[in-house]
Amino acid sequence: MTETPVWQPSASQAALESRAQQLAFVRGFFASRKVMEVETPVLARHGVTDLNLDGVSADVSAVGQRGGWLQTSPEYHMKRLLAAGSGPIYQVSKVFRNGERGRRHNPEFSLLEWYRVGFDDIELMAEVSDLVCGWLDCPRPRQRSYRDAVKAWANFDPFEISDHDLARICEQWLEPEQLAGLGRDGCLDLVMSFAVEPNLGRGHPEFITGYPASQAALARVSRVDGHDMAHRFELYIDGLELCNGYWELADANEQRQRFEADNRLRRRSGKPEMTVDEAFLAAMAAGLPDCAGVALGLDRLLMLKLGAEDISEVLAFPFERA
Amino acid sequence: MASYSTNEFRSGLKVLLDGDPCIMLDNEFVKPGKGQAFNRVKLRNLMTNRVWERTFKSGESLEAADVIDQDMEYLYTDGEFWHFMLTDGSFEQYPADAKAVGDTVKWLKEQDVYTVTLYNGAPLTVTPPNFVELEVVDTDPGMKGDTAQGGSKPATLSTGAVVNVPLFITIGEVLKVDTRSGEYVSRVKSS
Numbered sequence: 001m002t003e004t005p006v007w008q009p010s011a012s013q014a015a016l017e018s019r020a021q022q023l024a025f026v027r028g029f030f031a032s033r034k035v036m037e038v039e040t041p042v043l044a045r046h047g048v049t050d051l052n053l054d055g056v057s058a059d060v061s062a063v064g065q066r067g068g069w070l071q072t073s074p075e076y077h078m079k080r081l082l083a084a085g086s087g088p089i090y091q092v093s094k095v096f097r098n099g100e101r102g103r104r105h106n107p108e109f110s111l112l113e114w115y116r117v118g119f120d121d122i123e124l125m126a127e128v129s130d131l132v133c134g135w136l137d138c139p140r141p142r143q144r145s146y147r148d149a150v151k152a153w154a155n156f157d158p159f160e161i162s163d164h165d166l167a168r169i170c171e172q173w174l175e176p177e178q179l180a181g182l183g184r185d186g187c188l189d190l191v192m193s194f195a196v197e198p199n200l201g202r203g204h205p206e207f208i209t210g211y212p213a214s215q216a217a218l219a220r221v222s223r224v225d226g227h228d229m230a231h232r233f234e235l236y237i238d239g240l241e242l243c244n245g246y247w248e249l250a251d252a253n254e255q256r257q258r259f260e261a262d263n264r265l266r267r268r269s270g271k272p273e274m275t276v277d278e279a280f281l282a283a284m285a286a287g288l289p290d291c292a293g294v295a296l297g298l299d300r301l302l303m304l305k306l307g308a309e310d311i312s313e314v315l316a317f318p319f320e321r322a
Numbered sequence: 323m324a325s326y327s328t329n330e331f332r333s334g335l336k337v338l339l340d341g342d343p344c345i346m347l348d349n350e351f352v353k354p355g356k357g358q359a360f361n362r363v364k365l366r367n368l369m370t371n372r373v374w375e376r377t378f379k380s381g382e383s384l385e386a387a388d389v390i391d392q393d394m395e396y397l398y399t400d401g402e403f404w405h406f407m408l409t410d411g412s413f414e415q416y417p418a419d420a421k422a423v424g425d426t427v428k429w430l431k432e433q434d435v436y437t438v439t440l441y442n443g444a445p446l447t448v449t450p451p452n453f454v455e456l457e458v459v460d461t462d463p464g465m466k467g468d469t470a471q472g473g474s475k476p477a478t479l480s481t482g483a484v485v486n487v488p489l490f491i492t493i494g495e496v497l498k499v500d501t502r503s504g505e506y507v508s509r510v511k512s513s
Binding site: 050052053098099100101102103105173174178181182185186188189190192193194197215217234241244269270 | 328329350351352353354355356357358359360362377378380381382
């Protein structure tokens with residue numbers, strides 16, 4: 001079967017112009033706050049160990065090295081710059097996630113990532129609000145804990161519920177045999193995706209904070225009300241997840257253990273293990289300054305600005321047309 | 323048998339689910355920030371016509387269903403089966419049972435071309451073209467002077483279908499009918 005190629009962009013001229021304005025707004029925002037723009041590799045030798053992130057592998061051959069990965073986020077390289085004493089930095093970059101395509105996903109997308117030395121998650125949330133509300137002209141986000149959001153929209157306590165009861169709740173979406181391989185975090189993701197997220201930030205933007213420690217990724221963890229919670233936040237506007245931020249973990253040993261745990265999970269679910277990025281771990285060991293960082297989806301920000309329902313409306317050429 | 327994994331899902335895909343052939347109507351990819359991805363899929367069961375909603379974890383797969391659409395000419399019925407013939411020059415014939423023919427039976431005219439959906443090589447459904455042209459075999463006599471407005475009456479067509487037609491239609495006329503709504507569209511000029 002042959003498909004007729006479509007050469008025209010899927011985004012309107014107005015959307016393309018709005019994208020250009022958004023980029024100018026972002027650069028102006030950080031220039032006025034003396035945050036330095038940087039560029040780090042999109043094509044690098046290592047990918048990420050994260051169980052739920054699949055990079056796009058590249059078959060590069062140069063200087064006796066073969067392989068490579070298109071980056072899922074510029075995080076590791078930016079943290080290496082921070083460890084080298086860069087001070088506060090931001091980057092607008094193209095990132096890649098294999099297998100992700102839908103109304104809100106494209107395998108290649110534009111990410112704004114920035115790091116603030118000396119900030120914690122609370123201070124960084126305030127800056128995210130300044131940026132997002134400055135551009136969208138929306139009310140400043142409220143804060144709600146992950147725990148309260150799940151209680152409100154799924155009627156259970158995500159920190160107290162037993163694995164068994166959680167699986168029972170998930171049976172409204174998946175067959176018992178599908179649930180078998182899912183695990184506790186997978187079940188929580190299912191509830192989050194179908195019961196909670198669509199309701200978040202409706203009418204008023206909201207930050208979700210205090211994720212379970214098992215979903216900390218690269219965030220620090222604190223004990224709150226007898227439970228380990230990650231210093232991680234996400235911003236939701238009209239059910240759309242816009243960004244993911246951390247008060248960054250700065251402990252190289254802890255980071256290495258998380259990478260190893262990730263690879264154990266990958267092995268168990270039949271995914272290839274990923275080589276750990278030793279340069280990144282060495283930078284952490286040398287000393288990552290206390291900082292908070294956040295990654296914000298620029299295509300989704302533009303969707304909100306324009307009231308778009310589908311990411312294709314704001315991308316010149318989504319994957320099918322690329 | 324081929325299978326499709328979640329990242330190959332798209333509308334129009336024909337797959338086996340719970341043993342029945344289904345066509346994918348809609349596929350929504352959902353993924354929380356750092357979490358597990360899911361596909362929320364809407365499928366129509368081609369055996370029952372019922373619409374199903376199912377969720378799949380990323381990486382799961384569905385077996386491809388051996389379902390293809392073919393243009394075939396309707397030949398005749400022997401009372402038990404309705405016989406169709408491929409229009410690709412092979413003259414290959416397929417007998418469709420009452421279940422496969424379903425409501426389309428009332429639009430079946432010999433030598434007209436229909437879409438026959440084959441499942442494992444046997445007719446699963448028969449779909450008529452959107453418009454058919456059929457002769458009126460019975461209706462009340464035409465009424466004079468009423469060609470423009472108002473009023474309708476039932477007319478029986480050569481295939482047995484009954485449609486509402488304007489009052490001026492008479493026996494022997496050929497009509498264009500929309501098979502999706504079962505409604506009269508226009509008279510067809512006889513050549």
